[in-house]
Amino acid sequence: xxxxxxxxxxxxxxxxxxxxxxxxxxxxxxxxxxxxxxxxxxxxxxxxxxxxxxxxxxxxxxxxxxxxxxxxxxxxxxxxxxxxxxxxxxxxxxxxxxxxxxxxxxxxxxxxxxxxxxxxxxxxxxxxxxxxxxxxxxxxxxxxxxxxxxxxxxxxxxxxxxxxxxxxxxxxxxxxxxxxxxxxxxxxxxxxxxxxxxxxxxxxxxxxxxxxxxxxxxxxxxxxxxxxxxxxxxxxxxxxxxxxxxxxxxxxxxxxxxxxxxxxxxxxxxxxxxxxxxxxxxxxxxxxxxxxxxxxxxxxxxxxxxxxxxxxxxxxxxxxxxxxxxxxxxxxxxxxxxxxxxxxxxxxxxxxxxxxxxxxxxxxxxxxxxxxxxxxxxxxxxxxxxxxxxxxxxxxxxxxxxxxxxxxxxxxxxxxxxxxxxxxxxxx
Amino acid sequence: xxxxxxxxxxxxxxxxxxxxxxxxxxxxxxxxxxxxxxxxxxxxxxxxxxxxxxxxxxxxxxxxxxxxxxxxxxxxxxxxxxxxxxxxxxxxxxxxxxxxxxxxxxxxxxxxxxxxxxxxxxxxxxxxxxxxxxxxxxxxxxxxxxxxxxxxxxxxxxxxxxxxxxxxxxxxxx
Ligand code: SF4
Numbered sequence: 001x002x003x004x005x006x007x008x009x010x011x012x013x014x015x016x017x018x019x020x021x022x023x024x025x026x027x028x029x030x031x032x033x034x035x036x037x038x039x040x041x042x043x044x045x046x047x048x049x050x051x052x053x054x055x056x057x058x059x060x061x062x063x064x065x066x067x068x069x070x071x072x073x074x075x076x077x078x079x080x081x082x083x084x085x086x087x088x089x090x091x092x093x094x095x096x097x098x099x100x101x102x103x104x105x106x107x108x109x110x111x112x113x114x115x116x117x118x119x120x121x122x123x124x125x126x127x128x129x130x131x132x133x134x135x136x137x138x139x140x141x142x143x144x145x146x147x148x149x150x151x152x153x154x155x156x157x158x159x160x161x162x163x164x165x166x167x168x169x170x171x172x173x174x175x176x177x178x179x180x181x182x183x184x185x186x187x188x189x190x191x192x193x194x195x196x197x198x199x200x201x202x203x204x205x206x207x208x209x210x211x212x213x214x215x216x217x218x219x220x221x222x223x224x225x226x227x228x229x230x231x232x233x234x235x236x237x238x239x240x241x242x243x244x245x246x247x248x249x250x251x252x253x254x255x256x257x258x259x260x261x262x263x264x265x266x267x268x269x270x271x272x273x274x275x276x277x278x279x280x281x282x283x284x285x286x287x288x289x290x291x292x293x294x295x296x297x298x299x300x301x302x303x304x305x306x307x308x309x310x311x312x313x314x315x316x317x318x319x320x321x322x323x324x325x326x327x328x329x330x331x332x333x334x335x336x337x338x339x340x341x342x343x344x345x346x347x348x349x350x351x352x353x354x355x356x357x358x359x360x361x362x363x364x365x366x367x368x369x370x371x372x373x374x375x376x377x378x379x380x381x382x383x384x385x386x387x388x389x390x391x392x393x394x395x396x397x398x399x400x401x402x403x404x405x406x407x408x409x410x411x412x413x414x415x416x417x418x419x420x421x422x423x424x425x426x427x428x
Numbered sequence: 429x430x431x432x433x434x435x436x437x438x439x440x441x442x443x444x445x446x447x448x449x450x451x452x453x454x455x456x457x458x459x460x461x462x463x464x465x466x467x468x469x470x471x472x473x474x475x476x477x478x479x480x481x482x483x484x485x486x487x488x489x490x491x492x493x494x495x496x497x498x499x500x501x502x503x504x505x506x507x508x509x510x511x512x513x514x515x516x517x518x519x520x521x522x523x524x525x526x527x528x529x530x531x532x533x534x535x536x537x538x539x540x541x542x543x544x545x546x547x548x549x550x551x552x553x554x555x556x557x558x559x560x561x562x563x564x565x566x567x568x569x570x571x572x573x574x575x576x577x578x579x580x581x582x583x584x585x586x587x588x589x590x591x592x593x594x595x596x597x598x599x600x601x602x
Contacts, residue, residue, distance in 0.1 A: 018583075018601070019582060019583030019584040021582040024602065036455075036501070038458055039458060043595070064455075070456075073456050079458070136498075136499040136523055138499050138500070140501060140531060140593060140595060141526065144595055144598040148602045186493060187443070190519065372452045373452055391447075395448075
C-alpha cells in the first residue's frame with residue numbers, strides 16, 4: 001500500500017507515539033513572531049526553562065506590528081529581540097530587514113521539502129507549498145517546540161484536491177483557493193492535510209502555490225501541501241546549489257517526499273477551474289464566496305493589498321498592471337504593503353511602487369499591518385474593505401468593519417471603481 | 429488538575445471563531461489575566477450579552493467548529509481566567525482543541541444529536557455540569573432533572589489534563 005507525502009514526513013520524523021494515539025515529531029524548523037512568542041518565552045523563563053533546542057533551527061521576525069505602535073507592542077518586540085540575542089538565534093529579522101513571516105522565511109530559503117515546521121501562527125500552512133508539513137500551533141506547543149524541538153500531531157488524514165483545467169485570464173490562485181474553501185466549507189478539512197495536485201497546481205509558480213497553501217487552514221486543515229517538483233527546486237536552487245551536484249539530483253532527493261500513486265486518501269475531490277470566474281467573499285466566514293459579478297456595486301472605503309496570502313512580487317505586478325494610468329476612486333483609501341524588503345526593493349526597481357503611488361495608494365513598509373486590524377489601516381465601525389488577505393471574520397480589520405477577500409487583480413479594479421469590480425474592466 | 433464543574437454558558441451557534449472569543453487588539457497583552465474582561469466581547473448572537481452572561485459560568489456548551497481561526501492561545505486563556513475550564517461541542521478547530529489540552533483544560537466532543545438534545549432540554553435553565561475525567565462521564569443537572577453522558581478522550585489528552593499540561597510532560601520525556 002502506498003503512502004502520502006504527509007505520512008512519509010511523519011515516519012521520517014517520528015520520535016514517540018505515547019498512548020498510541022498521537023505522534024511526537026522531531027521538528028526541522030520553529031518559526032517565531034512577536035505576537036505569540038513573547039508569552040511562550042516568559043512562561044519558559046518563569047518555569048526556569050529558558051533554553052532553546054537549537055538556535056540554528058529557530059527563525060524569528062517582528063512582523064505583525066512594526067515599527068512598534070505603542071509601549072505594549074514595543075515590549076513584545078523587545079522580549080523577542082532580547083531572547084534572540086541571548087540564545088544566539090542568528091536568523092532574527094528586525095526593523096529594516098523584516099517582513100511578513102510566511103513571505104520572508106521561504107524567501108530566505110529556510111524551507112525544504114520533507115521538513116516539519118511549526119509556528120505560533122495559523123497560516124504556517126503556507127510553507128506546505130514546498131512539500132513540507134507545516135502547521136500553526138498555540139503558545140504551549142510553540143514553547144515545547146522551542147525547548148525540545150518536538151511537537152505532537154494526530155496521524156494525518158489527507159484530503160487530496162485535484163485542480164484541473166485551464167484558467168481564464170483574470171482568474172488567479174486566490175480565486176481557486178476561495179473556490180476550494182467554498183466547496184469544503186470552513187471545517188471541511190479539520191484534522192486533515194490538504195494535498196493540492198492536478199495540472200493547474202503543477203503549472204503554478206511558488207508564489208501561487210503559497211497563496212493556495214496559505215488558506216488551507218480556512219477550511220480547517222492542519223496543513224496544505226504541494227508535492228515538490230522542478231519548480232520547487234528552481235526556487236530553492238540558490239540556497240541548495242552547494243548541497244547537490246545538479247538540479248536533477250536535488251529533485252531526486254526531494255522526491256523521497258512525494259505521494260505514491262497508490263497512496264490512500266481519506267477524501268478526494270476534483271475541481272475543474274476552466275469555468276472559474278473571479279470570486280470574492282461576502283460575509284464573515286471565508287466560505288461565504290460569490291462571483292465578483294454578483295458583488296458588483298458594493299461600495300468600499302478601503303482597499304488593502306498585501307499579507308502572507310497576496311503581498312508577493314507577482315501579486316504587486318498584477319495589481320500594478322491594472323492600476324497603471326488609472327487613479328483610485330476619491331472615496332477609497334488604498335494601502336499596499338509589500339510583504340518583504342526584497343519584494344519592496346524589486347517592486348521599486350520595476351517601477352511598480354511608482355504606479356501604486358501615482359494611482360493614489362499609500363505604500364507601507366513590509367508588515368502584517370491592517371490584515372489583522374492591529375495597525376496601519378484599522379477600519380472604523382461600519383466601514384467596508386476589499387482585501388487580498390485571508391480572513392473576513394467580524395472585526396478582523398477593526399471592530400464593526402466588513403472585509404471582502406479577493407485577488408490582487410480584483411482588489412486593484414475595486415480601488416479604481418470605488419466598488420467591487422472585475423479586473424477585466426481595466427485590462428486590455 | 430483543574431476543576432471541571434460549574435454553571436453552564438449556552439452558546440447555540442457553530443463556527444465561533446477566535447476573533448470572537450478574544451479580539452486581536454488584545455494580543456498585545458502579555459499577561460493572561462488581561463484577557464479576562466474581554467472574553468467573547470465581539471460575539472454577536474441573539475440573547476447573548478458578554479457583560480452579564482459570562483459571570484459565574486464554568487462550562488461552555490456550544491456548536492460545531494468552535495475556536496476556528498487563529499492559533500492564539502489567548503482564546504483558552506481568556507476562558508481560563510474567567511474560570512471556564514471545559515468547552516463541550518460537536519467538534520472543534522484543531523489548534524484550539526490542542527491548546528485547551530496543552531493548558532490542562534477540556535475540549536470534549538459529543539455527538540451532534542447529544543448536544544442538540546442538551547440545548548433542547550437545558551438551555552434557558554440554571555444548569556450545572558460536572559465532568560469526571562477518570563470515569564469519562566458528564567453529569568448535567570438543572571433543578572430536579574439530571575442526565576449522565578459518557579465521553580471519550582484519548583489517553584494522551586487525559587495525561588495532559590492530569591499532569592497539568594504539555595510543557596512539563598515534554599520536558600520530562602523528550
Ligand atoms: S499577514 Fe495577516 S494572516 Fe498573514 S501572518 Fe500576518 S496577520 Fe497573519
